[in-house]
């Protein structure tokens with residue numbers, strides 16, 4: 001089955017120490033709710049949320065539940081119980097409400113830049129720590145900053161992950177090893193988001209996306 005996966009980050013007040021480059025991935029509550037209303041009309045659209053911000057529990061979870069929607073939350077294991085991030089108890093509550101949990105590494109560093117040992121540690125240790133919190137296997141990982149290459153993909157496979165979530169955009173298939181996502185930013189109009197939700201991205205755009213994915217997996 002073909003899917004479109006929309007990826008979100010923080011919702012609500014942007015934390016003061018957020019980098020300029022990351023401010024655009026924070027959405028207002030009103031805008032986020034409007035996007036979710038669009039998702040309700042598209043059964044092939046899936047939702048993921050990266051970074052484990054407090055807003056995952058305070059804003060995103062209730063907004064999803066009001067609409068009967070589910071999501072996968074990708075968390076950094078070292079951020080749990082830190083100020084402005086989810087607590088372990090909140091992670092349990094996400095699970096209890098039917099949400100899934102995946103790994104976003106230990107400390108939110110771009111995996112492609114790491115030595116092989118460091119990469120291995122990020123992949124294996126984040127998974128072990130999250131499984132200890134969740135009490136069930138963690139099979140999915142989302143690359144921080146959407147950054148990956150062939151070595152990262154090999155590392156993820158060898159560490160036992162079954163799905164890797166990127167930020168390449170376009171459509172994906174339900175059981176693909178690489179799950180391409182589209183990040184929703186505050187710079188997008190609702191009409192643009194609606195366009196992104198449509199399957200069958202224009203042939204030329206999909207060609208460009210596939211080409212980019214191909215190069216990333218080879219480098």
Ligand SMILES: [Zn+2]
Nearest residue numbers: 050051144145
């Ligand atoms: Zn991230």
